[in-house]
Amino acid sequence: MARSSITMLMFLIISILAIANGSYLYPQFYDHSCPQAKDIVQSVVAKAVAKEARMAASLLRLHFHDCFVKGCDASILLDNSGSIISEKGSVPNRNSARGFEVIDQIKAALEEACPQTVSCADIMALAARDSTVLTGGPSWEVPLGRRDSLGASLSGSNQNIPAPNNTFQTILTKFKLKGLDIVDFVALSGSHTIGNARCTSFRQRLYNNTGNGRPDFSLDQSYAAKLRQNCPRSGGDQNLFFLDPVSPTKFDNNYYKNLIAKKGLLSSDEILFTQNQQTMEFVKQYAANQELFFQQFAKSMVKMGNIAPLTGKSGQIRKICRKINTNGSYLYPQFYDISCPQAKHIVRCVVEKAVAKEARMAASLLRLHFHDCFVKGCDASILLDNSGTIVSEKGSVPNRNSARGFEVIDEIKAALEEACPQTVSCADIMALAARDSTVLTGGPSWEVPLGRRDSLGASLSGSNQNIPAPNNTLQTILTKFKLKGLDIVDFVALSGSHTIGNARCTSFRQRLYNNMGMVHPDFSLDQSYDVELRQNCPRSGGDQNLFVLDPVSPTKFDNGYYKNLIAKRGLLSSDEILFTQSQQTMEFVKQYAENQELFFQQFAKSMVKMGNITPLTGECGQIRKTCRKVNG
Template sequence: MPHSMSLFVVASLLAFAPLCLCAKSSGGYLYPQFYDRSCPKATEIVRSIVAKAVAEEARMAASLIRLHFHDCFVKGCDASILLDGSRKITTEKRSNPNRNSARGFEVIDEIKSALEKECPHTVSCADILALSAGDSTVLAGGSSWEVPLGRRDSRGASLSGSNNNIPAPNNTFQTILTKFKVQGLDLVDLVALSGSHTIGDARCTSFRQRLYNQNGNGKPDFSLEQNYAGKLRQNCPRSGGDQNLFVMDFVSPAKFDNSYFKLLLASKGLLNSDQVLVTKSAAALPLVKQYAANNQLFFQCFLNMIKMSNISPLTGNKGEVRRICRRVNSQ
């Protein structure tokens, strides 16, 4: 390859390289070595329990990644999603994006219990969520990264934030992008992080309108490949079967790879919020094509998970380190 061409290729890749800056707050920085002295076995303990859970159920990898995402988009990455309801707290678990779909809480409980035995009152639930998402990605075959640590846990939750901030399957492209921008994320982050849908399942209720009534006119979404739509209708009827599960990437449902993007280009994205990356954005489409053509580039850009996991962390003396992830320490 001529030298000038090689420089062009490198420059092109750098243009889409992830922004791997750790978040800064008044309490200090996040950094991967945060527990090296206070709990040196922390990452090893998290990894072993996540590995056991994913070995028992491959779907759990996607569930743990999603749990971290749904936490960070509400009040920042502060483990608010883990709080059960109480007299003072209205749980986020009952929000529309989480009700009957957010899962993996028992895995987080097991990790927290093990860490409390190893180093009491040291490792936050928010950091457990971040580490679990990273480990889940690797276990499914995706890229690895050093997870910046040092988050603390919130003392409250936000049901309204969970309902309003998390992108929904039926949102328009512009609404989804706006929800990312509010969190300090951009178009590259949106497209790359959507690639996590290469693993995991979606419920019938999340995409039914595409099969029967996309625009309120009783007609299906014709941007969905019709043979694929016909197969979906077999187990996602016009009414009933809301909780029936469908893999989002039927080519390699348990493998973290770029086939999700290939399916989008073939008009076989399961969720409307996925397919609009191709049909409703001239800026997103080239990214989809690049990730579909280059698995390593997708892996590189998925490292923008670091950027997402640094949304508004509580550090220093803010928040607390919960002893039990489901409730604040004062309860």
């Protein structure tokens, strides 16, 4: 009893001291609310690192890249959404930051044990410590009590995270702006004793250092020659190299010994030994004394973990680390497992019959979901008919005489209302129907997050303004995507839905006769294909005549669309510009044309992402009884 009282007293004293210091973070934060939290994190990290040794460095780096942006607030974990542009797409993180699935796994386990208690920011701090220990490095007590951010900062990620080619002074300034000093700079750089770097991160050192056409002579030339074997002057950007070739998966002080031997892989590493007398002395000390390095690394990690944490009432404790909590709810594939377990089966059956009856219906249902999400979010506003208070989106330029499949949605809704009255939303029906249409025509499948609710109104102006048009410029379309939280990768991948379906003559006539008002055809269109199209798309008349978007395999969901673009046979201007007006989109087109599986993987990811554009959840909106009108 006495010991219990003393423990509680110590806990209270620590809490009061933490508050007095303004930090609010202390290692015992979850001792009462979730006592098993640290064990759960350590267990999942241990399994992940045992499965892939590289994961330790990835989790350590994830914490670093998070703290250097807006503070240690888990902003790096947020995916794109209607209101958030993810930091994952920044230059330091793109094709590089990883370990998100491990954080997801930890969070899921913690939510089961202690719902909405342990923050994603604290998970990252603990995972970074555990990764260090599991690879042979030091341990430290992790101050806890951070909360999760409500947003991300793409610009902050691009500007604040030190880059491999930054100058010594630039990196030191970035550290100082976060309250870290030159000692922290040298000690935290020691995390490069484990992990990998991509060829693109250090190629300049091998071939054209400082733009003088010569290699970096601060790099051991025998080591440089070895690196060139797998990091050529061009190509191989993503090829991986150990940051410490001596003991690549062991956390030790070999990193500093490598710097002295002129074998620091990144410029930002080697400059610690070559460009500043003070950092050179630290490098020598840590190379000679591993224990000294370990002690300082632990201190610097605690210091970094204290960069601008959200505490108290600030931020939130996310339920899912990839998205902020909205209206007390969120989307997940199992949403109807209890309330309407047959929902997915019912949708699939009706869609299957409709597509068997008319192959074109698959593309129509896929397009309906797209045209819905790009207006006010994925809320089934496109389904509403005109009424006394609603001006329907069906009359907009992108939808008039074009959007179809409404009867199929009606049939699905009627079947669901009979099975599970007023349970499954029209917005979720559309998301499921889009996925099923893709699968039925040979495309990829994906888990559809569910739980959307239906809007109480429509937006004719939003439909006219937000939906990309066939004659929009590349920049206009890309801007429309970005305004919805989608990026250039999503733009190219989602355009691939034009591997099925049709377009009307009026959508591309200008390309045949009067491109850009120049009174001549679009020469980016294969001229024999142009002649073929003119037969049924005359200069005037025939506006509603239909043409398949992919003349090779018009009803099969495959990568033929991208092959058509390369052959100058993209039907719409908005298709062909992917290959002719941007080097970046051109490269994606080539990749997808060559590798159908790669296209399928990205298409599925982008469809999930698009389906998450500002959904109505919780108490917002309603579950319509009939998809064409709001409940009276």
